[in-house]
Amino acid sequence: xxxxxxxxxxxxxxxxxxxxxxxxxxxxxxxxxxxxxxxxxxxxxxxxxxxxxxxxxxxxxxxxxxxxxxxxxxxxxxxxxxxxxxxxxxxxxxxxxxxxxxxxxxxxxxxxxxxxxxxxxxxxxxxxxxxxxxxxxxxxxxxxxxxxxxxxxxxxxxxxxxxxxxxxxxxxxxxxxxxxxxxxxxxxxxxxxxxxxxxxxxxxxxxxxxxxxxxxxxxxxxxxxxxxxxxxxxxxxxxxxxxxxxxxxxxxxxxxxxxxxxxxxxxxxxxxxxxxxxxxxxxxxxxxxxxxxxxxxxxxxxxxxxxxxxxxxxxxxxxxxxxxxxxxxxxxxxxxxxxxxxxxxxxxxxxxxxxxxxxxxxxxxxxxxxxxxxxxxxxxxxxxxxxxxxxxxxxxxxxxxxxxxxxxxxxxxxxxxxxxxxxxxxxxxxxxxxxxxxxxxxxxxxxxxxxxxxxxxxxxxxxxxxxxxxxxxxxxxxxxxxxxxxxxxxxxxxxxxxxxxxxxxxxxxxxxxxxxxxxxxxxxxxxxxxxxxxxxxxxxxxxxxxxxxxxxxxxxxxxxxxxxxxxxxxxxxxxxxxxxxxxxxxxxxxxxxxxxxxxxxxxxxxxxxxxxxxxxxxxxxxxxxxxxxxxxxxxxxxxxxxxxxxxxxxxxxxxxxxxxxxxxxxxxxxxxxxxxxxxxxxxxxxxxxxxxxxxxxxxxxxxxxxxxxxxxxxxxxxxxxxxxxxxx
Amino acid sequence: xxxxxxxxxxxxxxxxxxxxxxxxxxxxxxxxxxxxxxxxxxxxxxxxxxxxxxxxxxxxxxxxxxxxxxxxxxxxxxxxxxxxxxxxxxxxxxxxxxxxxxxxxxxxxxxxxxxxxxxxxxxxxxxxxxxxxxxxxxxxxxxxxxxxxxxxxxx
Numbered sequence: 001x002x003x004x005x006x007x008x009x010x011x012x013x014x015x016x017x018x019x020x021x022x023x024x025x026x027x028x029x030x031x032x033x034x035x036x037x038x039x040x041x042x043x044x045x046x047x048x049x050x051x052x053x054x055x056x057x058x059x060x061x062x063x064x065x066x067x068x069x070x071x072x073x074x075x076x077x078x079x080x081x082x083x084x085x086x087x088x089x090x091x092x093x094x095x096x097x098x099x100x101x102x103x104x105x106x107x108x109x110x111x112x113x114x115x116x117x118x119x120x121x122x123x124x125x126x127x128x129x130x131x132x133x134x135x136x137x138x139x140x141x142x143x144x145x146x147x148x149x150x151x152x153x154x155x156x157x158x159x160x161x162x163x164x165x166x167x168x169x170x171x172x173x174x175x176x177x178x179x180x181x182x183x184x185x186x187x188x189x190x191x192x193x194x195x196x197x198x199x200x201x202x203x204x205x206x207x208x209x210x211x212x213x214x215x216x217x218x219x220x221x222x223x224x225x226x227x228x229x230x231x232x233x234x235x236x237x238x239x240x241x242x243x244x245x246x247x248x249x250x251x252x253x254x255x256x257x258x259x260x261x262x263x264x265x266x267x268x269x270x271x272x273x274x275x276x277x278x279x280x281x282x283x284x285x286x287x288x289x290x291x292x293x294x295x296x297x298x299x300x301x302x303x304x305x306x307x308x309x310x311x312x313x314x315x316x317x318x319x320x321x322x323x324x325x326x327x328x329x330x331x332x333x334x335x336x337x338x339x340x341x342x343x344x345x346x347x348x349x350x351x352x353x354x355x356x357x358x359x360x361x362x363x364x365x366x367x368x369x370x371x372x373x374x375x376x377x378x379x380x381x382x383x384x385x386x387x388x389x390x391x392x393x394x395x396x397x398x399x400x401x402x403x404x405x406x407x408x409x410x411x412x413x414x415x416x417x418x419x420x421x422x423x424x425x426x427x428x429x430x431x432x433x434x435x436x437x438x439x440x441x442x443x444x445x446x447x448x449x450x451x452x453x454x455x456x457x458x459x460x461x462x463x464x465x466x467x468x469x470x471x472x473x474x475x476x477x478x479x480x481x482x483x484x485x486x487x488x489x490x491x492x493x494x495x496x497x498x499x500x501x502x503x504x505x506x507x508x509x510x511x512x513x514x515x516x517x518x519x520x521x522x523x524x525x526x527x528x529x530x531x532x533x534x535x536x537x538x539x540x541x542x543x544x545x546x547x548x549x550x551x552x553x554x555x556x557x558x559x560x561x562x563x564x565x566x567x568x569x570x571x572x573x574x575x576x577x578x579x580x581x582x583x584x585x586x587x588x589x590x591x592x593x594x595x596x597x598x599x600x601x602x603x604x605x606x607x608x609x610x611x612x613x614x615x616x617x618x619x620x621x622x623x624x625x626x627x628x629x630x631x632x633x634x635x636x637x638x639x640x641x642x643x644x645x646x647x648x649x650x651x652x653x654x655x656x657x658x659x660x661x662x663x664x665x666x667x668x669x670x671x672x673x674x675x676x677x678x679x680x681x682x683x684x685x686x687x688x689x690x691x692x693x694x695x696x697x698x699x700x701x702x703x704x705x706x707x708x709x710x711x712x713x714x715x716x717x718x719x720x721x722x723x724x725x726x727x728x
Numbered sequence: 729x730x731x732x733x734x735x736x737x738x739x740x741x742x743x744x745x746x747x748x749x750x751x752x753x754x755x756x757x758x759x760x761x762x763x764x765x766x767x768x769x770x771x772x773x774x775x776x777x778x779x780x781x782x783x784x785x786x787x788x789x790x791x792x793x794x795x796x797x798x799x800x801x802x803x804x805x806x807x808x809x810x811x812x813x814x815x816x817x818x819x820x821x822x823x824x825x826x827x828x829x830x831x832x833x834x835x836x837x838x839x840x841x842x843x844x845x846x847x848x849x850x851x852x853x854x855x856x857x858x859x860x861x862x863x864x865x866x867x868x869x870x871x872x873x874x875x876x877x878x879x880x881x882x883x
Contacts, residue, residue, distance in 0.1 A: 068831030068867045201827050208832030209820040211767015211807035215833060218766035226761075251734075251750070272749075272757035346771050346779055346833040346866050395769070395833030396866050428772045627827065631872065635830060638868025661776035661864060670858030672870035 036177040039093075044177035046135050048095075048106040049079055049128030052173035056156055058085045060129075062092045063100065063107035064117040065367050066204060067397035068635075069692045070628035071117030073202045075125055077624055078118070081195045082129030082187060085169060086156040092203060097373035098388030110369035113402045113518055115591035115690020118624055122688055123187070130185035132176075139176035140167050190622065190683060197681075199627030204393070216365040216392045219352045221421035225254055226271035227413050228278045229424060231263040231434050234287040234654035235513050238262050242283040250277040257416045259409050267417065271425050290513040290654040298440060298512045298651060299337070305463025305508030306335060306444040312461060312506035315485030319502030324457035328448025332541045334534055336445070336716045338526030339648035340656070341438035341519055342664055347395020348431040349406040352423040353414035355380055360387045360411060365394035367402040375404035379411040398639065399518035403436050403471070429659045436517020437649055437656075439465035443530040448502075453542040455553065457502035460488070460530065466509050467516045467523070481509065486523040486590055487531070487697070493592040493687065494524070497560035498535075498553040514651060520639050521696035524590040528697035529704065529718070532586035536705045537714065546585055546705065547573055559682060563587055563596040563617040566678050570615045571598035581612060584705025586698040593689030594619040597637075597698035599673070602728070603710040609720075610728035611641070611673035611703055620689035623681040629691045634675040636696035642667045644700040645727060648719035671727040736796045740765070741809030751797030756780045758796045759806060767807035767836045771864065778863030781837035782806050788844035790837075807836040810843065819843050822880035830867035838863045842877055851881050 037045040043053040051059035060079045066072035076092050100107045108124055109116075133153050140158040141148035144165055151160050156169045190196070207213035232238055238261045247253055247266070252273030259265050264283055268274035304310065308322070325331060351364035353376070360380035366372040366389065373389045380387055394401055410424040426434070441464030448457035466481035475483075484507045486494040496505070519525070539549030547568050554561040564587040568574075577583050580602050587596035600613045616633045623629055646665035650657045658664040704715050707725075715723065734750045740763055747762040759768050759782070768791060771779030775793035782791045783805040791799075810817050816824070819842050829835045838861070845852055845860045852860070857877055865873070 068829070070830070201824075202829075204832070205824050205827060205829055208829035208835050209816065209823045209839060210811060211765070211836050213832050214766075215769075217770065220764070220766075270757065270761040272753055272761060344866060346769070346777065346831065346864070348770070394831060396831045398866070425770075428770075428774075631827075631830060631869070634871045635868030638870065639866060642866075660774050661772050662774060666777075666864045666866060667868075667870075668858075668864065669861050669870040669873060672868075672874075675871060 036174070044173050046132035046173060046176050047128055047181055048103070049125060050083060050132040052169045054170050054173070056086070056089050056168050056170035058083065058090045058156065058169065060090060060092050061095050061107060063095060063110050063369070064121065065110070065112040065365070065369065065391060065394060065397065067112070067365070067367065067394035067401070069117065069632060070202060070625060071112065072204060073200065074118045074624040074628060075121060076203060077195045077200060078122060078125045079129035081193055082126045083133050084153040084155070087195060087200065089156060090203065094391045096388050096390060097369040098384070100370070101373065101384055111371070111402065112367040112397070113399055115693045117692070119592060119688035119690050126187050127185055130187060131181050134182045134185055135176040135179045136169050136172055138179055139172040143172065143175065196624050198625070200625055202628065213393055215347050215395045216352065216363065217347055217350045217395065217425060219363045219392065219423060221352065221354065224352070224421040224423055225267050225269060225417070226274050227265045227267045227422050227424040228271060228274035229259060229263050229265040229409060229426060229430060230278055230283060231430065232285045232287065233433060234285070234291050235515055236290050237285050237287040239264055240284040240286040242281055247277040247281050250280065253277045255417060256281065257413055259412050263409065265409070265413050265424065267413065267422060271423070275427060287654060293513060293654045294652050295650045299442070301510055301512070302440065302442045302463045305510050306442060306461055308459065308461060310508045312508040313480035314504065314506045315482070316488055316490050316496060316503060316505040321457045321459045321502040321504035324502035325446055325448040325459060328457060329451040330449040331446060332538055333444065333446045334537055334716060335442060336530045336533065337442040338440065338529060338718050339650070340440050340514060341643045341647045342432055342435040342649050342658070343398045343400035343517070343519055344432065344661070344664060344666065345394070345396030345398060345400055348426045348428055349401070350423065350425040351407045351410035352421055353410040354421040355411065355414040355418055357418065358382070358386055362389045362407055362410065363392065364389065364407060364410070365392045365401060366407065367394065367397045367399070371402065371404050372407045375407045376411055379408050380415060398520040399522070400436055403517060432659050432664060433656045435649070435656070436471070436515055438519035438525065438643070439467055439516040439523070440512065441465060441526050443526070445530060445534045447534070447538050449542060455500060455538060458500045460505040461508065462506070463508040463510055465511050465516050467518060469509065469511055470516050481507070484523055487527045487588050494590045497557045497587060497589060499556045500553065513654070514656070520636065521590070521693045524588055524694070524697035525640065525643065525700070528586060528588040529701045532588065532698070532701035533704050533714070533716070536584070536708065559594045559619055560587055560589060562682070563594045563619050563680065566617040566680060567596045567598040567615045570676065570678060571600065573598065582706045582710035584702045584707070584709060586701035586705065588697050590694045590697065591690035592621065592687055593691060593694040595694045595698050597695070597702040599699070599702035599706045601703060601706040601710065603707060604728050606711055606713070607725050608728035609703070609707060609725060613674045613676065614699060614702065615676045615678065616695055616698070617678040617680060618691065618695055619680050619682050620691050621681055621686050622683060622688045623679050626679045629679050630677040632691045633677045633695045636693065637675055637699040638667050638672065640696040640699045641703065644703065644718055645720045648722065736800050738763070738796065738799060738804060739802065740804045741806060741812065747796070749796055751795060753796045754792050755782070755794040755796055755799045755804070756791040759791060765806050765808050769833055769836055771834065776864070777834070778841060779834045779837040781840040781863065783840060783844060786844070786847065788841045807840060810839070817843065818883040819846065819880045822876040822883060826872050826876040826879055828869055828872040828876050830869050834863055834865045838865065838873060842880070846881060852877065
């Protein structure tokens with residue numbers, strides 16, 4: 001599949017000129033009507049989402065970014081389902097954010113985070129497919145001079161049923177493109193789906209096995225130079241001075257530039273030369289006021305926030321938890337914590353920018369094309385119609401590449417060298433030490449039981465960092481970060497699964513200077529550990545089975561209960577585990593999906609864990625591609641368990657200590673458990689759930705609960721390497 | 729040719745190529761920047777992740793940890809050299825059949841490491857795989873990688 005932008009010199013010229021003219025054609029014109037909007041190769045658009053080539057190739061436009069999660073294939077399935085095209089003829093392409101903005105956001109939101117890639121697009125991309133199908137059928141009917149109602153489409157072939165006449169999409173595409181799109185289209189009933197729900201192969205695999213797939217790091221442009229960058233190691237600090245003369249004679253060096261207040265970049269013929277020179281460049285930093293901050297000082301500050309008398313934002317409350325706790329027959333209390341984590345995408349951050357007096361273009365992998373575009377417009381200072389961003393396959397995203405820091409830097413450097421394309425690449429060390437980290441939090445949980453061992457009250461006090469306060473302050477609600485309560489809310493797409501008569505979940509917000517970000521799973525990673533490990537503690541404190549204890553609290557949340565029951569049944573919870581094997585359970589809800597996991601582990605000498613097997617259940621309401629969902633579930637466990645065992649970024653002298661995979665390790669194949677996925681979409685017309693992130697959070701508590709079952713030792717902090725526990 | 733001040737000769741995918749780089753340059757960067765073969769990926773630069781794995785005289789090596797000077801005179805194969813005529817190897821084909829890659833960034837290195845393993849052990853056990861394949865994949869494709877290795881071994 002040749003669906004990603006290919007950059008050779010010719011493509012570059014097309015990118016600059018022909019795409020631009022296609023863009024101009026689209027301006028101020030409604031789709032369809034007398035003027036045909038054409039793709040770069042001249043083929044007609046049948047609405048914004050579909051281009052049909054004369055050879056019957058179907059090009060489906062994908063606005064969201066592919067970073068491995070499979071959205072590109074899933075979104076194409078949604079369009080193709082309604083289009084009734086031949087799946088073997090489907091290819092895809094990315095419209096650019098600039099084109100979209102010029103066409104009044106014809107392709108909607110480009111943002112690819114929050115497991116929204118598919119679920120937030122389902123209606124309009126399916127309508128895009130259906131609209132094109134109606135237009136293609138109408139064009140054929142007009143040609144045959146028969147009523148469109150007598151024609152049907154299947155597999156890219158249109159048939160006039162009474163006469164048996166047939167034609168193909170490719171043959172009528174030109175005529176269809178001239179028609180006025182229908183005002184409204186009816187979407188199929190899910191029971192009639194032929195492509196949605198099928199485990200189709202990905203569309204983007206072939207080039208990933210031959211080295212041909214182009215990532216941002218692979219961009220080559222005529223005359224391009226390469227930049228390496230160093231930012232002040234203490235977040236918030238600035239460049240004080242640097243001694244350019246010291247590296248002036250080094251091979252390949254073209255220029256040394258300041259990037260904003262906080263960074264210096266060396267531009268050279270190759271990146272290796274740029275990096276070598278940058279490492280030799282003496283830089284004096286003004287570290288600002290955070291040079292004394294450490295993990296210990298952050299932990300102390302967060303610990304103070306656990307005191308119930310400290311002010312806190314309330315996220316979920318019913319009854320009177322504090323009063324009920326005061327009158328409880330028995331109380332159980334525990335404090336948990338979760339550290340900073342780096343995304344550590346395999347492809348370090350990079351972006352290529354070309355700035356001239358009247359144009360600024362960026363080539364990069366980004367999870368948010370429109371945000372990258374807006375950053376390009378802002379930093380270049382040029383009007384939006386003179387800017388654009390060309391998206392590439394991302395070598396991992398996990399939330400990090402929705403930020404635009406690296407795009408801004410590339411443009412800022414290119415602006416200092418007009419006419420020369422500049423590829424900025426962060427070293428792994430830079431990437432590791434200038435992340436947008438999984439936020440740091442602690443949690444004190446206090447539970448009360450009555451004399452009959454019924455759980456009557458729970459106070460869950462979270463103390464720690466808000467992501468929104470740093471990244472999206474406009475989304476705060478009266479100072480509160482609602483995303484903090486992911487999986488803990490009373491209702492909605494990330495609702496708490498337990499009914500407890502007196503409940504208080506609140507957040508004492510404390511924002512250290514380390515920048516937080518959306519790390520795959522976001523706030524469910526720690527919230528699920530806090531809730532699900534503590535539920536195990538509570539069950540055991542009253543001598544009850546962890547599953548039975550949970551079930552009693554879940555009678556009002558049947559979908560939460562259904563996934564938990566599914567994993568319990570499949571792992572055989574009601575039967576003894578194999579000799580030497582211990583089990584743990586967890587469930588949670590996030591991103592609109594209900595998830596649960598049951599783990600089987602062995603522990604050797606108390607310090608080595610072999611995770612044999614994890615059974616995982618997901619109810620994403622609708623499942624677009626079960627094969628890809630299975631891969632997301634297993635992949636999320638690798639990411640989440642890497643964080644649990646090996647992760648944790650620590651702060652010393654205001655900076656992150658870990659610099660590479662030797663100190664911030666990641667799971668290997670020998671450590672991979674067998675993951676058995678149960679995909680159980682409950683359907684019913686409700687909002688669709690996501691799949692990239694929800695399951696990540698249940699792996700860690702399931703394993704930690706199994707560890708307790710094996711050892712009697714409760715682990716309440718992450719990572720395990722700090723406790724000298726590792727994979728067997 | 730440029731100034732010719734630091735010319736090295738590399739044999740990559742069967743072709744002899746003169747590159748204008750210092751001998752201490754990591755082979756990875758000579759392959760990517762001087763030769764222009766970008767299928768070999770940069771992941772860590774310290775031989776931890778394996779994204780830059782190539783074959784040097786048939787042995788899987790992390791090219792970020794090998795210098796141009798050390799690689800000169802040896803047969804270097806990159807991901808682009810596995811299927812020079814467009815006929816995919818059984819490993820590549822197994823990768824496609826098993827829908828292995830997610831983001832795909834680590835997969836060039838993964839495929840190179842697996843290709844070397846199968847050359848040494850045509851029917852590897854799970855333990856052989858665990859011992860030999862130590863590449864990092866942050867997407868977490870390991871389950872499919874293992875299936876595809878067995879599939880390739882039995883193809």
